[in-house]
Amino acid sequence: MNFLTSYIHYVGCFALVLIGLYVALVKSNLIKVIIGINLIDTGVNLFLVATGYLGGGTAPIFSKAAEQSQEMVDPVPQALVLTAIVIGVSVLALALALAIKVYDHNGTLDLRKLKGLKW
Amino acid sequence: MRKQISLLLLLIVAAGFALCLAGAPFGAEGARESRRLVKDNVNYGRRYVSKGLDENRCANIVTSVVLNYRGFDTLGEVTILFIAALGLGAVLYGRRAGASPDEAQRPSLILSTGCRLLFPLIMLVGIYIFIHGHLSPGGGFQGGAVIASGFLLICLGCRKKKLNSVALGAAESLSGLAFVLLALIGLAVGGSFLLNFLPTGKVYALFSGGIIPLIYIAIGVKVGSELSGIIDNLSGEVR
Numbered sequence: 272m273n274f275l276t277s278y279i280h281y282v283g284c285f286a287l288v289l290i291g292l293y294v295a296l297v298k299s300n301l302i303k304v305i306i307g308i309n310l311i312d313t314g315v316n317l318f319l320v321a322t323g324y325l326g327g328g329t330a331p332i333f334s335k336a337a338e339q340s341q342e343m344v345d346p347v348p349q350a351l352v353l354t355a356i357v358i359g360v361s362v363l364a365l366a367l368a369l370a371i372k373v374y375d376h377n378g379t380l381d382l383r384k385l386k387g388l389k390w
Numbered sequence: 391m392r393k394q395i396s397l398l399l400l401l402i403v404a405a406g407f408a409l410c411l412a413g414a415p416f417g418a419e420g421a422r423e424s425r426r427l428v429k430d431n432v433n434y435g436r437r438y439v440s441k442g443l444d445e446n447r448c449a450n451i452v453t454s455v456v457l458n459y460r461g462f463d464t465l466g467e468v469t470i471l472f473i474a475a476l477g478l479g480a481v482l483y484g485r486r487a488g489a490s491p492d493e494a495q496r497p498s499l500i501l502s503t504g505c506r507l508l509f510p511l512i513m514l515v516g517i518y519i520f521i522h523g524h525l526s527p528g529g530g531f532q533g534g535a536v537i538a539s540g541f542l543l544i545c546l547g548c549r550k551k552k553l554n555s556v557a558l559g560a561a562e563s564l565s566g567l568a569f570v571l572l573a574l575i576g577l578a579v580g581g582s583f584l585l586n587f588l589p590t591g592k593v594y595a596l597f598s599g600g601i602i603p604l605i606y607i608a609i610g611v612k613v614g615s616e617l618s619g620i621i622d623n624l625s626g627e628v629r
Contacts (some may be wrong), residue, residue, distance in 0.1 A: 285407055289400050296396040323435065331451035332527060333443055337593060345435030350455040354467045355532050363473030364620045368478040375485060
């Protein structure tokens, strides 16, 4: 129980990654597979932000009310996640464009019915 | 069968994660570790938090890291977004339209009037977010996403309206050029790419932080026009 209360954010983000992996592996609809990949992306982003967290820390933004710099969370993972979110959005858009193209070409988004994927 | 195999694979992956991360210091232990690293001057996060305000006069340390300490990284990120938009345009080029906009149901008067009423407000919020990116939470990427949501509203609500893709492309190219030019002026003036060459001003003022707000305005316009272009491409209009 003590483990869960102190590590709940790590448990949550790995659960998110595993759920995303399960969705990407099991679902046969292409849109759902893309949603699963996006869930993995979200879980990894959450993990990166959680590594920079300090107990009781505030957001790394100075204001006239909070000028002390001791209790701020680490800004570097947040900046990296800002990058990762934008890249995730562009990958998602490209994947959806390819899904549109697949639908135009085959008339279905069901991966089991796509003949070109079988060997 | 497929589900069982997937669950087995997930179990293996979860065990791998657990084994990898079992030895890493997290939580309170990790915080103690990071305090130890502060003393050795190798914890960059602590260093940016304690010195960033004096060095850049930029209240938002995340913005300071994104645009100053790791500005080159951000240039690469903007390039990735551009390449993804380009790839999306190339994949969807010359596509037949499924349902032409005339066949789709015309929006009702309330819907189209509401869209027209909300659109300038969404633009205002987006522009506010990226102009104040160095003072408050937010910045160019977030503000650009809000602006693109305004264009998405127009695409969904007012079917008759089409986005002007030439103007979008021009805004995107000019703002990207502005980013690179600002970085190159730093190279010419002080000898390093993306140097903060403007006077940094007073902390917490709107005109502070040197080139940081200027770059964030350029990024905001670029991201907004790029995401709007992506929405325009995905919405299925034939060009």
